[in-house]
Amino acid sequence: MTTSRDESHDPMPFEEWDRPREAWLLSGDCRRPGQRSLLLEMTTRAVFPTVLVFSLYLLLVGHYGPGGGFSAGLVAGLAFVLRYIAGGSDDLGAVVRVRAPAVIGTGLVIALLTALAPVAWGAPVLSTTKLAVALPLLGRAELQTSVFLDVGVYVLIIGVVLDLLRALGTGIERDMRDAGEDA
Amino acid sequence: MTTILTLPVLLPMLGAAVTVLGSRWATLQRVVGVVVLSVVAVLAGVLLVVADERGPIVTELGGWPAPMGIALVADRLSALLLLVSTLVTLAVLVYAIDQRIADYGRGTASTTFHPMYLMLCAGVSLAYLTGDLFTLFVAFELMLTASYVLITRRTNASRIRAGMTYVTVSLLSSLLFLTAIALIYAATGTVNLADLAGRIGTLPSGLRSVLGLMLLVVFGIKAAIVPLHFWLPDSYPNAPGPVAALFAGLLTKVSFYALLRTQTLLFTRDEPWTLLLVLAVATMLVGALGGLVQNDLNRLLSFLLVSHIGFMLFGLAVFDAAGVAGAALYAAHHITVLATLFLVSGLITRRTGTVALDRMGGLARSAPWLAVLFAVPALTLAGMPPTAGFVAKLALLEAGAAAGVDTRIVAGVVILASLLTLYALVRVWVRVFWGKRRAPLPDEDDADEVVIGTARSSVPMYAATGGLVAVSLAIAVFAGPLTALTARAGADLVDPVSYRTAVLGARASR
Amino acid sequence: MTTMTTTMTMDPVTINMVMALTVGVLYAVGFTLLLSRSLMRVLIGVVVLGHGTNLLLQLAGGPPARPPIVGTAPPESFADPLPQALALTAIVITFALTTLLLALGYRAFVLVGHDEVQDDVEDRRIARQKVPSAPLEAGDGDEQDVESADDEVEAAAARGRDAAS
Structure with a gap:
C-alpha cells in the first residue's frame, strides 16, 4: 500500500490519528488524506454495487410495480454521486471511463429507436407488446417491450447525473484549484 | 401517414442524440443537422398538403385512444406554421454553421450547440403538433430548456444577466402554465384539447373566464404581450446572432400559436374580445414607440418584434374566421421576416463591429448586397406593398373593418403602428447604410461567442439570409393560394368540428 | 375513469383544506423568493413553487385512494393515475431546470463575483x-x-x- 510506506519510521501526528492508511476505493490515494473519511469510503465500497443492483431491479420491475427507467437511473446516479463524495473526482474518473455526453446520447438513441421500432411491424409509434419466450430450464419468460424504452431512459439519466457531477462537481473543484493557484 | 406525423418530433431528437454521440466529428454534426431539418421540412410540406385536402391528420401515440392517450394532430394551421418554422430553422442552422466555420475553423465541434439546436426544433414541432395541453407544456419545456442553454453558452457578464432574466421569467410562466393545467384538469378531468373543447363549455362562466385568463397570462408572458413583454428586449439582443434570429423567429410565434389554439378551441366567443383588443393596441404602440428610441440595432428589432405580436393579437381579438385567418397568415410571414432581420443584423454587426446605430454608416456603398438583404425584410415588416407583410396586414385590416366599430378603431392603430415601424426602420437605414463610411470598430471581447468587426462573412451566411428573404418573397408571390389556405384554416379554428371529430371520432358528439 | 374523476373533484365536500392551504403557502413563499435579485433565492423560489404546483396537480386527481396498479386493488378504489404521471413529468422537468439554474448561478458567481441579477x-x-x-x-x-x-x-x-x- 502506497500510503503506509513510512509508517514505521515516522509515527503519525496525533491530530491525524484517524487518517486512513489504506486505499478503500479503487484508485488508491485519490485526495488529500486529511479530507478522507474512512467510514464513508468503507460504506461506499459496500453499498456501491448493492445500489447498482437495486437500480437494475427497479428498472426491470418498472412495468408492473413502482420503479421504472427514471427512478432506476436516478438511484444508479446516486451511487455514482456517493462514489464522488467518498472518493473525489479522481476516483469517479477511474470508475467511469466513458464521457458523460456519450452516455446521454446512447440512452437517447435507445429510447428513440424503441419508440420508432413498432413502425416496422405496422403498429403506431411508441406501441408496446409482450414478448414470450420459452427458455430451457427457466421455463416461460415474458418481456414487455416497453422495457427497452426504460433502458434508454435509465442510461440517459445516468449520463445526466454523471454530466452534472462533471459540470457542477469536478468543474467547480477545478475552478477552485485554479483560483487557489492564482491567489 | 400517421407515422409521418411523429417524425418532425422524433427525427430532430434522434439527430440531437447522434450529434451528442458524434460530438468529436464536426462534419457529422453539420450534416446530421441540415439533413434532419431538410427532411422535416419536406415532411411538413407533405403534412400541409394532406391536411389541406383531407382534413386534420391524427395519430395516437402507442395506440392509446385519444382522451386517454396522447394524440398528435396536424391541421392546416399547425402544418403551415410547422413548414415555415422548419424552413427558418434550416436557414438559421446553415447560417450558424457557417458563422462557426468562419470564426473557429472547420474542425470545431461542439457538445452543446447542435444537440440543443435540434432539441429546440423537436420542441417546436411537438408544440405545433400536439393535441393535448400537457404535451404542449412538455413541448414548451423542451423548447425553452434548449433555448436556456443556447442563450447562456459561452457566457460573458452581460449574457449571464440577460440569461438570468430570460430563464427566470420563462420558468415563472411555465410554472403558471402547470398551475393552469392542474386547475383545468381538476375542473374537467381531461387535458386533451379536443375533449376539453366539449367539456369547458359546460363549466360555470366565471370558472371558464379564470381558466381562459390564466392561459392568456401564461402564453402572454411567453409571447411577450405588453405589459408582459419586458423580458424580451432585455434578453434577445444579448444572444449570439443566429440564436437571436432563431428565438425572434420562433419562440414568441409558437407561444402565439398556443394562445390561438387554446383560445379558439376552448374558449370560443361570438364577438370581438375587448380585453385582447386593448392589449393588442398597447402591444403595437409600446413596441413601436420603444423601437423608435433605441440605439442598439438588436434592441430596436426586439421592440419591433413585440410591436408586431400586437398585430397578431388583433387578428385573434377580432375572433371571427377572417380575423383568425389574418393572424395565422401574419404569424407565418412574421416568423420568416424577424429571423431574416436578425440574421442581417448579425451580418451588419460582423462588418461594423458594433450594434450601436450612431457608430455605423456608409454600408450601402461598402456592402450593397447587405443593403438589399436588409431592405426587403424591412419593407416586408413595415407592410409596404407588394411584400408579404402588406398581404398579411391587408387580411387583418379587412377582418377588422368588417367586424365592428371597436375593431375599426384598432385597425387604425394597426396602420399607425405600421408607419411607426417604417419610421424606425428608415432610421436604421439612414444610420447604417447612408452617411459616411466608418472603419469597423475592433472586437472588444475576443473570448466572446460573437466575432465582430472582422467583416468575415462567408457566402453561405449570405445565402442562408437570402434564402429566408426568398421565402418571404414567395409568401408575397403565392399570396393568393396562401390567403385561401389561411382562410380555410381560420374557418377550421373558429368552428373546430373537424378538429374534434378527427381526434375523438364518434366520441366527439358527447 | 375521467368521468369518475370529474364527479370526485367537482364535489365540494372532497376539498382538502389542509392541502389547499399548504399549496397556498408554497405558492406565496415561492413567489416571494422569485421576486428577489439573488439567483440563489430565485432558485429556491422555483423549487418551492414547483413543489406547490406538483401538489396542486396531485390534488387535481381527487382524494387519496389505492395505488393504480392492476391486481392490487379493485379498480373502483384506484386513485386517478393521470395527475401522478403529469406530476412525475413535471418533477423531471423541474429537476432539470433546477440544475440549470444552479449552473447558471455558479457561472454568474465566477464571472461577476455574485449571483444577483443586474440592471440593464x-x-x-x-x-x-x-x-x-x-x-x-x-x-x-x-x-x-x-x-x-x-x-x-x-x-x-x-x-x-x-x-x-
Whole structure:
C-alpha cells in the first residue's frame, strides 16, 4: 500500500490519528488524506454495487410495480454521486471511463429507436407488446417491450447525473484549484 | 401517414442524440443537422398538403385512444406554421454553421450547440403538433430548456444577466402554465384539447373566464404581450446572432400559436374580445414607440418584434374566421421576416463591429448586397406593398373593418403602428447604410461567442439570409393560394368540428 | 375513469383544506423568493413553487385512494393515475431546470463575483436621455447632452459593478 510506506519510521501526528492508511476505493490515494473519511469510503465500497443492483431491479420491475427507467437511473446516479463524495473526482474518473455526453446520447438513441421500432411491424409509434419466450430450464419468460424504452431512459439519466457531477462537481473543484493557484 | 406525423418530433431528437454521440466529428454534426431539418421540412410540406385536402391528420401515440392517450394532430394551421418554422430553422442552422466555420475553423465541434439546436426544433414541432395541453407544456419545456442553454453558452457578464432574466421569467410562466393545467384538469378531468373543447363549455362562466385568463397570462408572458413583454428586449439582443434570429423567429410565434389554439378551441366567443383588443393596441404602440428610441440595432428589432405580436393579437381579438385567418397568415410571414432581420443584423454587426446605430454608416456603398438583404425584410415588416407583410396586414385590416366599430378603431392603430415601424426602420437605414463610411470598430471581447468587426462573412451566411428573404418573397408571390389556405384554416379554428371529430371520432358528439 | 374523476373533484365536500392551504403557502413563499435579485433565492423560489404546483396537480386527481396498479386493488378504489404521471413529468422537468439554474448561478458567481441579477445598462441609459439617441440629422446640438448622459450612466454602472465585486 502506497500510503503506509513510512509508517514505521515516522509515527503519525496525533491530530491525524484517524487518517486512513489504506486505499478503500479503487484508485488508491485519490485526495488529500486529511479530507478522507474512512467510514464513508468503507460504506461506499459496500453499498456501491448493492445500489447498482437495486437500480437494475427497479428498472426491470418498472412495468408492473413502482420503479421504472427514471427512478432506476436516478438511484444508479446516486451511487455514482456517493462514489464522488467518498472518493473525489479522481476516483469517479477511474470508475467511469466513458464521457458523460456519450452516455446521454446512447440512452437517447435507445429510447428513440424503441419508440420508432413498432413502425416496422405496422403498429403506431411508441406501441408496446409482450414478448414470450420459452427458455430451457427457466421455463416461460415474458418481456414487455416497453422495457427497452426504460433502458434508454435509465442510461440517459445516468449520463445526466454523471454530466452534472462533471459540470457542477469536478468543474467547480477545478475552478477552485485554479483560483487557489492564482491567489 | 400517421407515422409521418411523429417524425418532425422524433427525427430532430434522434439527430440531437447522434450529434451528442458524434460530438468529436464536426462534419457529422453539420450534416446530421441540415439533413434532419431538410427532411422535416419536406415532411411538413407533405403534412400541409394532406391536411389541406383531407382534413386534420391524427395519430395516437402507442395506440392509446385519444382522451386517454396522447394524440398528435396536424391541421392546416399547425402544418403551415410547422413548414415555415422548419424552413427558418434550416436557414438559421446553415447560417450558424457557417458563422462557426468562419470564426473557429472547420474542425470545431461542439457538445452543446447542435444537440440543443435540434432539441429546440423537436420542441417546436411537438408544440405545433400536439393535441393535448400537457404535451404542449412538455413541448414548451423542451423548447425553452434548449433555448436556456443556447442563450447562456459561452457566457460573458452581460449574457449571464440577460440569461438570468430570460430563464427566470420563462420558468415563472411555465410554472403558471402547470398551475393552469392542474386547475383545468381538476375542473374537467381531461387535458386533451379536443375533449376539453366539449367539456369547458359546460363549466360555470366565471370558472371558464379564470381558466381562459390564466392561459392568456401564461402564453402572454411567453409571447411577450405588453405589459408582459419586458423580458424580451432585455434578453434577445444579448444572444449570439443566429440564436437571436432563431428565438425572434420562433419562440414568441409558437407561444402565439398556443394562445390561438387554446383560445379558439376552448374558449370560443361570438364577438370581438375587448380585453385582447386593448392589449393588442398597447402591444403595437409600446413596441413601436420603444423601437423608435433605441440605439442598439438588436434592441430596436426586439421592440419591433413585440410591436408586431400586437398585430397578431388583433387578428385573434377580432375572433371571427377572417380575423383568425389574418393572424395565422401574419404569424407565418412574421416568423420568416424577424429571423431574416436578425440574421442581417448579425451580418451588419460582423462588418461594423458594433450594434450601436450612431457608430455605423456608409454600408450601402461598402456592402450593397447587405443593403438589399436588409431592405426587403424591412419593407416586408413595415407592410409596404407588394411584400408579404402588406398581404398579411391587408387580411387583418379587412377582418377588422368588417367586424365592428371597436375593431375599426384598432385597425387604425394597426396602420399607425405600421408607419411607426417604417419610421424606425428608415432610421436604421439612414444610420447604417447612408452617411459616411466608418472603419469597423475592433472586437472588444475576443473570448466572446460573437466575432465582430472582422467583416468575415462567408457566402453561405449570405445565402442562408437570402434564402429566408426568398421565402418571404414567395409568401408575397403565392399570396393568393396562401390567403385561401389561411382562410380555410381560420374557418377550421373558429368552428373546430373537424378538429374534434378527427381526434375523438364518434366520441366527439358527447 | 375521467368521468369518475370529474364527479370526485367537482364535489365540494372532497376539498382538502389542509392541502389547499399548504399549496397556498408554497405558492406565496415561492413567489416571494422569485421576486428577489439573488439567483440563489430565485432558485429556491422555483423549487418551492414547483413543489406547490406538483401538489396542486396531485390534488387535481381527487382524494387519496389505492395505488393504480392492476391486481392490487379493485379498480373502483384506484386513485386517478393521470395527475401522478403529469406530476412525475413535471418533477423531471423541474429537476432539470433546477440544475440549470444552479449552473447558471455558479457561472454568474465566477464571472461577476455574485449571483444577483443586474440592471440593464442600455435600458437605464435610454430611460435617462432626453432625445432619441440617433436623430436623423447627425451633429445637432442635443448630442452633447446624450453623450454626457451616456457617460454618467456608464460611470454609475461601473460603480455598481465595483461595489458589487
